[in-house]
Amino acid sequence: MSEERHREDGFETRAIHEGQGYQGETGAVIPPVYLTSTFETGNPDGFDYTRSGNPNFRNLESTLASLEGGKHATVFASGVSAITAIVSTLKSGDVVLAEENIYGCTYRLFEQVFEKFGVSVEYLDFTEPANYEAITREKPVLVWIESPTNPLLKIIDIGAIAEVGHKAGGAVVVDNTFASSYLQRPLELGADLSLLSTTKYSSGHSDCLGGAVCTNDDAWQEKMVFAQKALGLQPSPFDSWLVSRGVKTEALRMERHCTNALALAEWLERESGAVWVRYPFLESHPQHALARKQMAGGSGIVSAEMGLSLEATQQFLKEMRLFTQAESLGGIESLSCHPASMTHASVPRETREAVGITDSLVRFSAGIETAEDLIADVRQALERVR
Numbered sequence: 001m002s003e004e005r006h007r008e009d010g011f012e013t014r015a016i017h018e019g020q021g022y023q024g025e026t027g028a029v030i031p032p033v034y035l036t037s038t039f040e041t042g043n044p045d046g047f048d049y050t051r052s053g054n055p056n057f058r059n060l061e062s063t064l065a066s067l068e069g070g071k072h073a074t075v076f077a078s079g080v081s082a083i084t085a086i087v088s089t090l091k092s093g094d095v096v097l098a099e100e101n102i103y104g105c106t107y108r109l110f111e112q113v114f115e116k117f118g119v120s121v122e123y124l125d126f127t128e129p130a131n132y133e134a135i136t137r138e139k140p141v142l143v144w145i146e147s148p149t150n151p152l153l154k155i156i157d158i159g160a161i162a163e164v165g166h167k168a169g170g171a172v173v174v175d176n177t178f179a180s181s182y183l184q185r186p187l188e189l190g191a192d193l194s195l196l197s198t199t200k201y202s203s204g205h206s207d208c209l210g211g212a213v214c215t216n217d218d219a220w221q222e223k224m225v226f227a228q229k230a231l232g233l234q235p236s237p238f239d240s241w242l243v244s245r246g247v248k249t250e251a252l253r254m255e256r257h258c259t260n261a262l263a264l265a266e267w268l269e270r271e272s273g274a275v276w277v278r279y280p281f282l283e284s285h286p287q288h289a290l291a292r293k294q295m296a297g298g299s300g301i302v303s304a305e306m307g308l309s310l311e312a313t314q315q316f317l318k319e320m321r322l323f324t325q326a327e328s329l330g331g332i333e334s335l336s337c338h339p340a341s342m343t344h345a346s347v348p349r350e351t352r353e354a355v356g357i358t359d360s361l362v363r364f365s366a367g368i369e370t371a372e373d374l375i376a377d378v379r380q381a382l383e384r385v386r
């Protein structure tokens, strides 16, 4: 089938039929896992050593590029490896402007690793258009955003940031992990790089780690391929195969994540006594209109200020039967997270409370179970602590 034909196919069709190469001559409908560290010199597909390429990487890369609406994708061992690949292209003296509510591990990499190499990062609230002016003034090499953000689910205007960033000569990176390729496509909105922790919605089954960087820019692609092999950031062939299997059902899963999360968010807002509930597709969300414009659904994460004491919040998390308290998100099973003691534990209390990460903030990752069961579970846990 020609590539042109593929581009016209729908997301679900491309998720299943793109990236199905290297099946060999066995008639295998699903390409096998290529568990090999090296390849015979002179092979027709130009493989040499798995650190710089493997059939399972290439298959996944063509699927992810297609799903993100881009020309290229490079896969990595994790989302953090993908972030490392991008930041490794910077040099001493370079300035990065980042959204202040970015993922904690990205912040840690900037502050504890790349700062030592002379890369400086400034953090701004990019829901505030007045702050775009800093991009024009400081001419950063990279503008780093995430939308929705973690855990407050702020929505950043990707198209507007891309326009200002490009005028200032910088590249715009969007961490698309919370939205997923199915619900939001940063490259189509003007971003230069779209980054995924494929550990989350792409793979969707909480059974492997992976990352990817997607782009339409040949020069950036070359840098990502270089980082994959030169920094040793490549995934394992088996994990790549698992992500390839996961993305085939991404559309179906995301539809259910969205309906479950919306039902949970509406119930929390209406009946739980929560102080506030945040979900991009709730009308009460501060950037609700923008969320509707750049996303095809609200995704699977709901955050809520439960209005409980620290002890009661921790008890509430323990009382839930279906929401397992754990790091991560985006899997078929529901998970809960207590940002104040987990993802944001290292942030000083005043700093985190100032941005809304209080002791009673709970992040729910709605899985694809029966919606009524999820709501009933939250209800019974709340009844036990109230």
Ligand SMILES: *Cc1c(COP(=O)(O)O)cnc(C)c1O
Binding pocket: 078, 079, 080, 081, 103, 105, 146, 150, 175, 177, 178, 197, 198, 199, 200, 209, 210, 211
């Ligand atoms: C999980 C996550 C990452 C890091 O991905 P890993 O696969 O855990 O390394 C990066 N960004 C966001 C938004 C994430 O949720």
